[in-house]
Each structure stands twice: as structure tokens, then as C-alpha cells.
Amino acid sequence: MKTTTTNKEQLWTDISSRLQDVFGDHAYRGWLRFLEFEQDTGAKIILSVPTAFIRDLIKSKYLDGIQSLWQDVCKDIQAIDIIVKEKDQDKEDTQQPVQQAPASGSKISLEGLSGNTDGLDPRFTFDNFVVGKPNELAYAAALRVAESEKVNFSPLFLYGGVGLGKTHLMHAIAWQLHNMPQKRRVIYLSAEQFMDYYIRSLRHKTMIDFRDMFRNVDVLMVDDIQFMSGKDSTQEEFFHTFNALIDQKKQIILSADKSPSDLTGIQERMRSRFGWGLVVDIHPTTYELRLGILQTKAERIDIDIPNDVIEFLAHKITSNVRELEGALNKIRARAMLIGGPITLEATKEALKDLLRANERLLTVDEIQRQVAEHFNTRISDMKSSKRLRSVARPRQVAMYMCKNFTSKSWAAIGEEFGGRDHSTVMHACKKIEELKLSDPDLNEDIHILERILSA
Ligand code: ADP
Ligand code: MG
Numbered sequence: 001m002k003t004t005t006t007n008k009e010q011l012w013t014d015i016s017s018r019l020q021d022v023f024g025d026h027a028y029r030g031w032l033r034f035l036e037f038e039q040d041t042g043a044k045i046i047l048s049v050p051t052a053f054i055r056d057l058i059k060s061k062y063l064d065g066i067q068s069l070w071q072d073v074c075k076d077i078q079a080i081d082i083i084v085k086e087k088d089q090d091k092e093d094t095q096q097p098v099q100q101a102p103a104s105g106s107k108i109s110l111e112g113l114s115g116n117t118d119g120l121d122p123r124f125t126f127d128n129f130v131v132g133k134p135n136e137l138a139y140a141a142a143l144r145v146a147e148s149e150k151v152n153f154s155p156l157f158l159y160g161g162v163g164l165g166k167t168h169l170m171h172a173i174a175w176q177l178h179n180m181p182q183k184r185r186v187i188y189l190s191a192e193q194f195m196d197y198y199i200r201s202l203r204h205k206t207m208i209d210f211r212d213m214f215r216n217v218d219v220l221m222v223d224d225i226q227f228m229s230g231k232d233s234t235q236e237e238f239f240h241t242f243n244a245l246i247d248q249k250k251q252i253i254l255s256a257d258k259s260p261s262d263l264t265g266i267q268e269r270m271r272s273r274f275g276w277g278l279v280v281d282i283h284p285t286t287y288e289l290r291l292g293i294l295q296t297k298a299e300r301i302d303i304d305i306p307n308d309v310i311e312f313l314a315h316k317i318t319s320n321v322r323e324l325e326g327a328l329n330k331i332r333a334r335a336m337l338i339g340g341p342i343t344l345e346a347t348k349e350a351l352k353d354l355l356r357a358n359e360r361l362l363t364v365d366e367i368q369r370q371v372a373e374h375f376n377t378r379i380s381d382m383k384s385s386k387r388l389r390s391v392a393r394p395r396q397v398a399m400y401m402c403k404n405f406t407s408k409s410w411a412a413i414g415e416e417f418g419g420r421d422h423s424t425v426m427h428a429c430k431k432i433e434e435l436k437l438s439d440p441d442l443n444e445d446i447h448i449l450e451r452i453l454s455a
Helices: 005-023 025-030 053-063 063-073 086-093 134-145 168-179 191-203 207-214 230-249 268-274 287-300 306-315 321-338 344-350 351-362 362-377 379-383 387-406 410-416 422-438 440-454
Strands: 035-041 042-050 079-084 155-157 186-188 219-223 250-254 278-281
Touching: 005 035, 005 042, 005 063, 005 278, 005 321, 025 207, 042 053, 053 063, 053 079, 053 191, 053 207, 063 079, 079 230, 086 155, 134 155, 134 250, 134 287, 134 410, 155 168, 168 186, 168 219, 168 250, 168 344, 186 191, 191 207, 191 230, 191 362, 207 230, 219 230, 230 250, 250 268, 250 362, 268 379, 278 422, 287 306, 287 321, 306 344, 321 344, 321 351, 362 379, 362 387, 362 410, 379 387, 387 422, 387 440
Parallel strands: 042 079, 155 250, 155 278, 186 219, 219 250
Antiparallel strands: 035 042
16 A cells, blocks of 8 residues: 555654653653654654754654654664654743853754754764863863763863863763763753753643653763853752752763853852862863864874974964964865965965964963963962062062053052952062063073064
8 A cells, every 4th residue: 555645744643642641641741742744754754843852852762762763663674763843933932031041053953862963063073172281180080970870970071162072071981971982961061052952941841751761860061151141030940950869860061161159140049059069170271282172183184284283373373273274274274275384374374364363462361371371380379468489479470470461550460360459560570670680490481472462
């Protein structure tokens, strides 16, 4: 007997009218009523729903059931797929008045729940992560969490500036868990997506499912938690999710652009809990790490870049790894379009804008970073009240550099060094001027730093 498309579509009408009876009111109202017939490709039936969240949820909990309903009425159906088809009405849904609308095209990965690794970048693996001083701790902690069977520290809280590899490490954990023999249920999503799903669940009155899903995972990863800043009801919900998982000794992994204690707009009780497990920061890149990353990436994308160009880039593009990648891609694109060898001159020409942007970034932050890196201290020490020589001297050098490399006033510079007085900055500059004459080592340090900063 030949089954036609319309025939299958008709069958779907029958099946969908039974969904409520079979799966219950709750599941029907929450999720299943959104299912629509899309296409029949022969052995496969394609249904659609308005959001990725609903798709993932149905796939993880109801797909088998729906499949057997089909097979009851039509033996030759082998598979059912559910796709996302945005509805106009759903777009309105995201424009809720209280909290900001989520970015479009956002994806959730419900690895283990639905076997879905959609949201994960295939390049973001441990293998592709270049390890150096600034990120070795974060790398080790991430690897530990991904490889160990028992939960050693929860939450793992990773923080650092943009483009330094937080998301990369989180995806790497998810991939690693995905490839392990024992299947753990893993959810990776951004804080923004968490809020998005939370709000949708409120709207569709499916909070039970929402909680059911988030509180029954083995590993929950939420990226860019600073996004929850000022979003009180989302924070409230997350707080309960967090506690439920910690109580069950499950693994939580969070990332943010700041340390827990510096996260403004996040409730105090949350901030303190974020520090319960292990908190690791990813420091800004060093010259050596940038060199390593550039060499590795150039090899991976298979372009031959002379050493002087690599060194030039590592010196000049100090903001973050994303920009380094951008530079490599530009160089490659140019080489492919125009041909000819990759030279320092050609590179400077191709990267004019990027280089200028990195120059403009000579801020107090950048100076503090470079000076701290040079003296092997921390930026936080620069701003602290510590008076130890090993901290105080680099601090004075940094103040001196700020005076020479920015147009800021004594007072404004003092402000950026833990709210110090303008007279402290004046004194520091005078002191360094003196030491340059009497201390050859320090004089050398100053020269190196001046070269780096004016490069
Ligand atoms: P963040 O989430 O901290 O803003 P990402 O993880 O998105 O930063 O990293 C930005 C880009 O830089 C990504 O393409 C990532 O693969 C790359 N990257 C960052 N750190 C490293 C590293 N140590 N080794 C290799 N690639 C890196
Ligand atoms: Mg990120």
C-alpha cells in the first residue's frame, strides 16, 4: 500500500488528538501542543515546534512515546525528527517587559538528555587549548572536573576577561564528558539562555518541567553568569537550582567576567555560594602564551607565517585571544586573495585597523597588566593596600608609567590604584625618577616596559 504525504498528515491529526490522553494534561499544555506536522520524507516524519527548548525537551522525554504512537498506526515509519520553526507569536514572547530579550539564534545543549551537542563548538576542545602560565590553573581544574568520576569541587567558578578562553574550557568539559563511557546528564548553556528558558516556562506554565530538567542533571554549566546581574527573579530561580544540585552533590561549573565577590548586581547569598567550591581566574595573556597560541593556530589552519610576523603579532595584539585569531584569519584571507608571501609589511598593511584599535587601548588597566606581568605580581596587588616591597615597587612603576603614557591626572591615577591619594602617585613618580639613576636593574625594567608599552 502506498502512503502519501497527505495520508501521513492525516495520520498526524489522529495522533496529535491522542497526545493529551497519552502523555497527560501537563505535558500536553507545556510542550506537545506545539508540535506541528512539517514533512514526510519517506521513512522519516518531520515535526516542528517553535523553540529549541521545546524541541530538546520533547526529544529527551517524549520522542520514544510519540514514535511508538506512529508505529501503531503506520509500520513503515522508522524515525521522527523535530525541527525548530520560529513563529511570529513566539517572537513576541521574547519581548517581555521586565528583563531584556535574549539574543536570537541562541542554542542550548542538553547533552545526555537528548544526546544533543548542537550548542557546542567542535573546535573548543582540550586538545585545541594552548596552556601557559595565565591559564594553567583553569585548564587543570577544567580537566579535573571533566575526567574525574567523583565531584571534587562544586561549583567550579572560572573567571577572566573577554576572549581569554572561558567558553572554550567549558565546551571542552562538555565534549570530554560526552566522550566518556559513563553517560552523565550534562547541560551547558549561557546565563542568558537560562533566563530565556525560565521566562518561557513561566509563560507556558511549565515550571515543573523546567525544574525537573535543571534539577536532574549530573553536570550543569552556566556561562557568563554576570548576565544575571540585576535580574532578580532569574537569580532567585537559579539560586534554587544551584542549591538543589549542590545538595545532591552534583557538579556545577560557572563562568563570569569577574570574581564572585566583584559581581555587582548579584545577590550576596549567591556570590558567597559561588565561592564554595573552587574559584580560578584566567589571567590576561602573556607574550609567551600569545606566541604559543599563534604558532599552534597557524599550524592548525595550515598557513606558513614567518617568525618575525608571529612575534610582531604577539607583541602588538595584546587584548585577547579572539583578536589574535582575527588577525590570523585576516592574514590568511589576504594571502589567499592577493597571493604573495606573508611579510611583516604586508601584515602591517592588512591589520592596520586592528593594530590601531590595540594601540588606542593603552589604558591604566593595560599598563597595570603589563607592569604586573613584568614583575610577576598580580593586578589585584596593585590595587591592594599591601606595602611589601615586592608589591609596592611594581605599583610605583605602574603609576609612573600611567603618568607618562596616559593623560590622566595624579588624582585619577591614584583612584585606579585602590583609591590612593594624588600625593601618593606624585611621590611614586618622584621615587622612580630617582631610582632610574641609582638602580641599574630598575632602570632596565623601565626601559623594557617602555618598549613594550610604546610598541
Ligand atoms: P571567553 O569565553 O573567555 O570570552 P572564548 O572561550 O570564547 O573566550 O575564547 C575566544 C577565542 O579564543 C575562542 O576562539 C577560543 O578558542 C580562543 N582561545 C582562548 N584561549 C585559548 C587558548 N588558551 N588556546 C587556544 N585558543 C584559545
Ligand atoms: Mg565566553
